Amino acid sequence: MAIPIAILDCDLLLHGRGHKTLDRFDLDSVSNDFLLTNFGFPRDFILYLVELLKETLSRRTLRSRAISPEVQVLAALGFYTSGSFQTSMGDIIGISQASMSRCVTNVTKALVEKAPQFITFNRDFTFQEFQRVAGFPGVLGVLDCVQVAIKAPNSEASSYVNKKGFHSVACQLVCNARGLLLSAETWPGGLRDTKILQRSALHKQLQDNKEGWLLGDGRYPLKKWLMTPLESPGTDAELRYNLAHMMTREIADRTFRAIQTRFRCLDGIKGNLQYSPERSSSILLACCVLHNASLHSGLDAWTLERTEPLEQPKGPEQKLEDRDGEAEELRKKIVLEHFS
Template identity: 25%
Template structure:
C-alpha cells in the first residue's frame, strides 16, 4: 500500500487538529469555532462532555487522553486505509473498551460515533500494541536506582512499619477465549487454569501507593505463580544485586512463592512471638497488592473475572499491558479509582508444591534472611 502524501495527510487530519486546538481555547473563544459534523460522524464531540462523564466513559481525564493521542500518533504508520477514521477516535474507542469491557459494537455507540465492529477491533489491537511499546516503558518502572528504591522503602515503612520492602508481588488470572486448536505456538490446553478456564497468569508488583511497578503477562493460566516468578527478569535482577552484596532489599509475597533472600514469604506455622508478629505485619503490608488486583479489575472491566477477553493470547497480553498503563496514569493524575471490593480475588495460592525447581541453597539463605529480619525489627 502506497504511503500518503503530505497533502493527503494534512487533509485527513485537519479536523483532528481543529479539535485539539478547540480544546486548548479559553471558554470565551470557543464560540468562534464549530466542528463539522462529518468529523465525528454525528453532532457530538466526546471532548465536550462534562469531565466526570468523560472520566467514567474513558477512565482518563481529557488531558491524559490528549497526551496518549499525541505520543502514540507519532508512532502510528500513516496510510490511506488506516486513516479512514481520525486517530483520536481510535484511541477513544480503545480507552472505552478497556474501561467498560463492553464488546465492540456498544463501544462505538456509547462514544456516539458510528464506528463499525471490524474498525473497533482493529483499533483496539493497534492502540494497545502502541501503548505497550511506547508508554509502558515510561509508566511501569521497577525501582532499580538507589533513590527510587529508597523512596519506595520509605512508603512501605510509613504506611505499614515494615523496613526494606520495594514491592508486593502477586499473580492474577485474566480469562481469555481458548486459542485455536491448530495454534501450535499457543496450544489451548496450556491456558487452562486450576478452575478449568482459559486464562493468562499475570504477575504484578506494586508499591505502597498501589502503583504497579512491574507486570508480566506472557504466561498461560496453567503456569503457577512460582514458575512465572522463576522466569522473571525482576528475579534475575534482584539475585544479581544480592550476589554483589546489596542486601536488605525485599519483595513480599504469599506462600505461593518460594522463600528467597530477596523475597520474603510468611511462616506456614509460627513458633514464637517474633514469627507471629512477622506474619501479621507481612499480611498487612501484602494486602496492598490484593487491593491493586481488585481495583485494577474493577476499573478496567475488560480484565474482570465477569468478562472474557475475546482475543488471541498475544493480543490479550497487549490489552492487559495497556490497561495497567492507563491505571498508573490515572493514579498519577489523581483520579479517584472506583474502589469496590466486588472484583477482588480470593487468595487461593497454594504453597509451593508444584513442579518448580527450588534452589535449596537459596531456601536456606532465605530462612536466614527472614530470621535476621525478625531479629532486627522485633
C-alpha cells in the same frame, strides 16, 4: 458545506450504517462525568493520551482508514473500560463495530510500545513508604501473579488451563506502596507461579540484589530477595511478622482489583477475552500501562477499587533440600529486630 473526509469512518460511507461523522464528537462539548462514565477517564488525561500516542496512531492509519487519533483513543478506552464492542459505544463517537476493533488494535500496540517508559523497576523510592503501611522494613515491592480469562486458543490450549480449570493468561506483577506497577510480565495461565517467577526477567534482575526484598505469599519460595510468610508462626513476634507481611502484601491484591474495576475487559463479567493469547496479553499489558500513566498524571490508584475477600494462598511446595538457609536466617533476623 463540505464534509472533511479525513475524519470520516469509511465503513459509514461504504455500508451506510448511521449518518454520524467523527467531527461531531467534540471532547470539549461533553462533561467530565460523561467522559468518566463512557471512557473511564477525565478530559485532561484523555487529551494527554492523544498527545502521547498521536504520532504512532497517525502513522498506523496513513495507508488505511483515516480515523483521527482522538477517536481511536476514545474507542480503545471505551472497550477497555466496558469490555464490549457493542454498537452503542461506536454510536457515541460515530464509528462502526469493525472500526472499533481496528482502533483497539492500533491503540493497544501503541500502548505496549510505551511499556518500558511507564513500567520500570527503578530504585527511586524509600523503604519508609512501605514501612508506614504496617511496619515491614526493607520492602522493594509486593509480588503477585493474577489470571485473566481468555477463550480457548486454537493451539497449545492445555498450556493455558490454570489450576482453577479455565483458560487464561497469567500476569506476574510487582507494585510499590502507591499501587504503581514496577514490573508486569505475561505468561501462559497453565504455568505455576513459581515457574513463572523462575523464568521471568524479574528473577534475573533481582538475583544479585544486595539491599531490600520483595514480599510474596506462601506460593513462592523464600529467597534473600523475596520474603514469604512463616508457615507455622509460634511466637508473638512471628505472628506480628506474618500480620505485617499480609497487610503490606495486600497492596498488590488491591492494585489489581482496582485495575480490573477500571478496565472491565479484564474482569470476566462480560465474558472471557475473545482473542488469541498473544493479543489478550497485549490488551492486559496496555491496561497496565494506562494504570501507571494515570498515576503519573495524578489520578488515585484505588479510586475505583472494589472490595472482595482475599483468596488465601496455599503453602509453598518447597522440598527440604531446596530451602535457602541464608534466606531463613535473614527472615529470623527481621523477626527478631523489627517484630520482637
